[in-house]
Amino acid sequence: MQPSVYPKPEPQWEPYRAGTKRTYRMMGLFENRGDVEYISLIPPQMVTVLDEYDSWLKISTYRGPKWINLDFAPPTEHLTATLQQHGNRISVLYINLDTGFTFTYNPYRTHFSASVGKIYSALYIYTLAERGYITLDRVHTFNEASHREGTGRIQHMDFGTQFTTAQLLGYSMRYSDNVAYSMTAARYNHPDFTFHDFVEEIGANPDKINSLTSKNINLADAAIWMNAVHDFLEDDGEFSEIFRNNLIATLSFIGSNNYDVASKYGWAGYAFHDAAIIYAPSPYILVILSDLGWEEEPSVSFGHFARIGRMFEEFNDRYFR
8 A cells, every 4th residue: 555645845855055955854775766676775964966857866875876866755565564454444644744754554444533533622622712712711510411421530520510611621632521522512613713614724624524523534534633733733822732731641542652642542432543643853643543442352452552653653763853
């Protein structure tokens, strides 16, 4: 399965002085221009350019003149081979945020979104607050009508307990709290900037994702939403850091021992997902959608996600840094 590319900024190749360029990621080194098989890999560095043809550069190396391709696509066969062990039960999206390089596996399957969908409403509500349509200090009261079973902490609290919108968003992201999600999603669809308007603005299909409680997702949806989340977090607005901290504080099925992970998981029945931004030196998005929720026991599914997470972390660290 070949990687595909969603629209993102092209990588920049910085001219340093006449005859030189700096590369910013691991590149394949080729004997001849137009070769498919590279002879070795070279890390990011300043290169001396001897000749140039479209995206191909002939450079000076200790092996003599060789070629690199600025459109070099890292090999992904091992990623596909590993994911094929799960067949149609899993869909995976990887986007390197510096270059836009994108890999997808099983991209056309639609999955029940479970709690991953909570990031839809959070992003919308934070955007409303950022643009001045609402304030996050509005007070909400937990009562019998707003009680929900499932994940979260508020359901175990006393009726009459009060929360601000900011606190509810924190509970919704950090603890995947169903009560907090219900109390916010049910109360915000601003007439001057509706959720339909917001979905259309970020480039998603408003006829497909037209509700704050949308129940389905595929990788095309995930790419749009996670890029929009990343853009919001990087804008350094009033609520960017709060949103980022809430996402970093939650449980991540993907995880990382080396980098911060801002994510939103989803788990309901067979649905077992994670949508994450991993803050590696070259940050990337990794989304895993699956129906592995009740495979043998939960620890097995956690193990699958951890292994896939490590595989993509190693891939990203090797080719993008």
